[in-house]
Amino acid sequence: MKADTPRIEEYLESIYKLQQDEHPVTTSRLAEHLKLSAPSVSEMVKKLAQKKLVNHTEKGVCLTQEGNRIAKKVIRRHRLSERLLTDILGFRWDEVHDEACRLEHAISPEMEKHIEESLGNPKTCPHGFPIPDENGVIAKEKLRPLSELKASDKGIIVSVFEEDPKMLQYLATLGLIPEVCVRVEEVAPFGGPLIVCVSGSRYALGREVASKIKVK
Amino acid sequence: MKADTPRIEEYLESIYKLQQDEHPVTTSRLAEHLKLSAPSVSEMVKKLAQKKLVNHTEKGVCLTQEGNRIAKKVIRRHRLSERLLTDILGFRWDEVHDEACRLEHAISPEMEKHIEESLGNPKTCPHGFPIPDENGVIAKEKLRPLSELKASDKGIIVSVFEEDPKMLQYLATLGLIPEVCVRVEEVAPFGGPLIVCVSGSRYALGREVASKIKVK
DNA sequence: ATATAGAGTTAGGTACACCTAATAAACGGA
């Protein structure tokens, strides 16, 4: 019942993602994430507010119920696309983001269903994020960032919140991918790196990137 | 080396398809095929001519070398998409056209390669049309329209040039799909229907649709 | 207190791809 353009979908998707961390979603963060100029985003956010898809206050942009509903549909198509690309077409997990970011706007509800069934109803994307079901319901788990573990704590990697292909490829070579068990050997003081142990090997890992890895 | 928009791709694709039959590609035929107003097409064709993608003469619109090259790339992505949809995602042949028509603009060269390999280098789309290789080379076969066969002539269906889902579904129920052997029992006079025999059953088939079925 | 940096918006403009209404040209009968 909505005539949303690919661009509107893209904005809502970005806002949804930026909402995941604690920081408020400012127009400048949005502009940076979408690689657009600040005025372009300012203007578009105004339109989204008119369409009642977001609320724009001093504290930043946030999705309305309806905006959230649409965002989750886009995310669903994005994550199903990623799974199609990795599981069936043989892409690596670091190659799928941009591809999926275009596919997600070209996929009909029928294709969504077909992908889901052909893949055997996957629960997550290749980076470990839950795929919303057709009603937009997302499985939530209580997770901790790897960066918050103490020395000798163990955890199983659930998700890796990172879009940069280079970094994803690097993490894959270390074996830091979902489902893998990781143990923190040592935490350097003053915000220094963590020494982690994964499948027998020991690596130093920056706090920044460790905070993007969620474990359970 | 070209910054083509999805719309330009779509026009070139349509022109290519309309060139397949003998009639000249007029702007009105194009408008009808693209479901756009005549002036819109007139204007866009002018732009395509400026970009040296088509020549526009009294005899109609025709693709330049470069226009042809791009058109074949789009067709390649379209047909590979269709194969992905039918062979892997379980779509029927009558459901894939519109879906593929959107996907073809969202597929990178890498994805193209991945699809091709995952499908085992298919030679044709589900409707029997050849998939251009990565250099734009298309396998050409000498084919006859089913409508030109005489009584008691036999042939193997190679392709079905039809986009209407209803008609495709109907033809599938009759078993009139690529690879199938068909025999003409009788040809009604005055442009009337053909009586064809396919896998043991006999059907009457209009000239119009029979001319879209190519056999070898 | 004043200067400066940062964040956000307004103003003004462009490219793209569509539309309807009006006009022109060509064609095929009667």
Place this chain on the structure above:
DNA sequence: TCCGTTTATTAGGTGTACCTAACTCTATAT
């Protein structure tokens, strides 16, 4: 030959989504 239909174009206009330049705040830093 004239007339009406088909075919194509011109003219004028819209909505979407982007841009740069200029302006307005506000929150520091000196």
